[in-house]
Amino acid sequence: MRRGENKKPQTAVTLLLVVAMLFSHTLFTSAAVRYDVNRDGKFNISDATTIQKYRVGLLSEDDIDSAQADANRDGKITIRDATCIQMILAGILKETDDNNEDMKISINDTSIDVNWEENEAVDALKAAVKDNPMTINMSMYGGFEQVGSLDMSLPHNDTRITTEPGDVILYSGNQIVLFYGSNTWSYTRLGKIKNMNEEQLRELLSKGNVTITISI
Numbered sequence: 001m002r003r004g005e006n007k008k009p010q011t012a013v014t015l016l017l018v019v020a021m022l023f024s025h026t027l028f029t030s031a032a033v034r035y036d037v038n039r040d041g042k043f044n045i046s047d048a049t050t051i052q053k054y055r056v057g058l059l060s061e062d063d064i065d066s067a068q069a070d071a072n073r074d075g076k077i078t079i080r081d082a083t084c085i086q087m088i089l090a091g092i093l094k095e096t097d098d099n100n101e102d103m104k105i106s107i108n109d110t111s112i113d114v115n116w117e118e119n120e121a122v123d124a125l126k127a128a129v130k131d132n133p134m135t136i137n138m139s140m141y142g143g144f145e146q147v148g149s150l151d152m153s154l155p156h157n158d159t160r161i162t163t164e165p166g167d168v169i170l171y172s173g174n175q176i177v178l179f180y181g182s183n184t185w186s187y188t189r190l191g192k193i194k195n196m197n198e199e200q201l202r203e204l205l206s207k208g209n210v211t212i213t214i215s216i
């Protein structure tokens with residue numbers, strides 16, 4: 001048999017499958033299943049895979065259920081949501097858990113929100129403060145930053161960057177720097193302080209040494 005002769009039945013089977021998939025899709029879209037990212041009516045490992053595909057650009061936002069994809073409820077769809085789903089499937093996290101594990105920084109007594117980077121340094125810092133918040137005495141330096149020692153070394157991937165007010169930076173793998181001004185140096189970015197303008201940051205950071213607490 002030549003290879004082409006087999007083509008027609010295969011096409012028919014493919015068409016049937018597509019029709020079946022479309023039909024089941026219509027059936028299930030009315031009732032959203034929790035964490036059913038790919039909208040197939042089921043919650044299983046393919047929902048984690050769907051987030052991974054979305055994150056690398058193989059799927060668009062139209063292909064996923066964004067509300068279900070934000071499994072850890074932090075308002076973003078990231079690879080952490082795929083991990084969160086895998087952990088729920090493995091029974092390590094409960095479906096009802098609030099799985100938003102965003103770290104916060106308190107500067108003296110002011111609690112601030114940070115948009116954290118997705119990198120190994122942030123993951124290691126999270127692991128370090130998960131059970132015990134970390135308190136760091138900071139020192140003013142250079143008229144643009146406060147710097148303090150972390151008592152530990154984090155994995156870092158330093159590149160030459162120019163910082164902006166609000167940047168939370170890892171310097172030399174073991175020092176955390178909060179910027180209210182700008183500097184160009186070789187750093188690893190940890191995150192950026194949310195909802196504070198330069199004036200507010202200066203008010204908070206340029207009037208004397210502060211103590212910060214990092215916690216989840």
Ligand SMILES: [Ca+2]
Binds near residue numbers: 039047
């Ligand atoms: Ca699904």
Ligand SMILES: [Ca+2]
Binds near residue numbers: 073077081
């Ligand atoms: Ca999320």
